Every structure is written in structure tokens, then in C-alpha cells.
Amino acid sequence: MASALLSPPRYLLHRPTRGTVPYGHNIHNSLCRTDPWTKIFITRKNASNHGSYAAIASMVGRKAKKKEVxxxxxxxxxxxxxxxxxxxxxxxxxxxxxxxxGLLGLLLLIQTTRVRFVxxxxxLEVKTGDQLQESGENVFVGGKNRWKYSTFINWELWWPQFPVLVYFKETQTKPExxxxxxxxxxxxxxxxxVMLERAGPTVTSAPK
Structure with a gap:
């Protein structure tokens, strides 16, 4: 009996069976191991953040891009x-x-070869030649042949089936x-x- 009392209990000497994890092992693993669902969440969050950054960069790029001439x-x-x-x-x-x-036709023929709307x-600016040189001051109302779109009040194109005349009114030359x-x-x-894109809509329908 004395030997029985002095000997350690069997459950202390018993080796853990297969599948049994010693105390403290689960705690260590739970702290060091990353749950698969956590990995998926982090991955998706990173992908979402990357997509947001890409979208913002794309928007900034579009705003920074200038309109072509x-x-x-x-x-x-x-x-x-x-x-x-x-x-x-x-x-x-x-x-x-x-x-x-005939003289009017000849004049317009010459003007067609040299006048350019830029x-x-x-x-909008009126220039001359293929090299787009300055056209000088307007001989009728004075000032440079260049008008900002923001000053356009309205514009028209006559006639849609066969455009002959373009008209516009602006406040850059005169406030009225x-x-x-x-x-x-x-x-x-x-x-x-291009007038529709840069100067806004008009009541005239598009040329056929």
C-alpha cells in the first residue's frame, strides 16, 4: 500500500494517446495559426483596396487628360x-x-484652301494655312479671331441637309x-x- 501511495497516479504517467493534444498546445497554435477564412477576408480586403486605388488613379488620369485639338x-x-x-x-x-x-465662288474657293477653324x-480660333498660322485681328469687329466656348450664348448651323452657314453669338467681344x-x-x-462637344447643344439638328 505504501508503494501504491508513493507512486504517481497513472493518469500522470500515461502518455497522451494519438489524437490527444497536451494542454497549452491549442492555445499556442490558435495564436500563431491564421484561420483560412481570415486569409480570404484579408485577401478580398486587399483586392478591394487595390481596386479602389486603381479607380481613383483612372479618374485622375481622365481629368488630367486634355482635349485634343x-x-x-x-x-x-x-x-x-x-x-x-x-x-x-x-x-x-x-x-x-x-x-x-463667279467672283463669290472664286473667293470662297481660295478661302477654303487657306482658312481653318481650330x-x-x-x-475656337480662326487660323490660316496647313501650318495653322495666326489670322490677325477680325476686320469687321476687331480683336483676335479667337473666342472662348464659355462666352458662347448660342450657335446654329444652317442647313442640316446641306450646311452653308454657321452662326454663333459670344460675349467676349462685347458684353451685350x-x-x-x-x-x-x-x-x-x-x-x-465638335461645336456640340465644346460649345454645348443647339436647336439645329445634325447634318445628314
Whole structure:
């Protein structure tokens, strides 16, 4: 009996069976081990943050990107039509109307080869030549041939089926508003699209 009392209990000498984890082992593992669901959550959170940063960077990039300069292509239809009408009158020996119509057609033909409408980020400017040189001051109202879109009150393009005349009114030249008329010596569809984009909507429908 004495030996039985002095000997340690069996449960203290008993080795843990397979599958039994000693006390304290679970605590250590629970502190050091990362739960799979936690990993998934962290991964998704990181991916979400990365996506947010990418979206913000994309938005900043779009805002920083400047609008491209647009120069509508020249269109010779109006001067060709006028010269054709003048030729028809001249063929019938009707020189009285043929002379002024022919001169107007010739003038517009020359202007078509040299005048360019340049739409930059903030303004419409009239320039000359393929090198887009300065056109000088406006001979009718004075001042530079450059008008900011923000000063446009309204604009129109006549007529949608066959654009002949472009009109716009701006407050840059005069506070009460200055009206401008230009013959459409450019691609009417291109002119309408860029005016709509830069100067805002108009009641005139797009060229056909």
C-alpha cells in the first residue's frame, strides 16, 4: 500500500494517446495559426483596396487628360456649286448674274484652301494655312479671331441637309453679345460634332 501511495497516479504517467493534444498546445497554435477564412477576408480586403486605388488613379488620369485639338476638313462643295451656277449663266450669255456669283465662288474657293477653324481645349480660333498660322485681328469687329466656348450664348448651323452657314453669338467681344457668320467651308458633320462637344447643344439638328 505504501508503494501504491508513493507512486504517481497513472493518469500522470500515461502518455497522451494519438489524437490527444497536451494542454497549452491549442492555445499556442490558435495564436500563431491564421484561420483560412481570415486569409480570404484579408485577401478580398486587399483586392478591394487595390481596386479602389486603381479607380481613383483612372479618374485622375481622365481629368488630367486634355482635349485634343480638332481641325475640321475643308469642304469645296459651296464654291464648286457657285462656280457651276456662274458657268451656267455664262453659257447662256447672261453675264450680269454670272460675274458676281463667279467672283463669290472664286473667293470662297481660295478661302477654303487657306482658312481653318481650330478647336482647342478652351476656345475656337480662326487660323490660316496647313501650318495653322495666326489670322490677325477680325476686320469687321476687331480683336483676335479667337473666342472662348464659355462666352458662347448660342450657335446654329444652317442647313442640316446641306450646311452653308454657321452662326454663333459670344460675349467676349462685347458684353451685350457679338454675332458672327461664317460660310461652312469645312466638313459639316465634323463641324457640328465638335461645336456640340465644346460649345454645348443647339436647336439645329445634325447634318445628314
Amino acid at each position: 480638332v481641325v475640321p476638313d475643308p469642304d469645296y462643295r459651296i464654291p464648286v456649286v457657285l462656280l457651276g451656277i456662274a458657268g451656267g449663266f455664262a453659257y447662256q450669255n447672261n453675264l450680269l448674274p454670272a460675274a458676281p456669283i 478647336f482647342d481645349e478652351e476656345a 453679345g457679338q454675332v458672327h457668320f461664317f460660310p461652312v467651308l469645312f466638313n459639316g458633320k465634323q463641324l457640328y460634332d
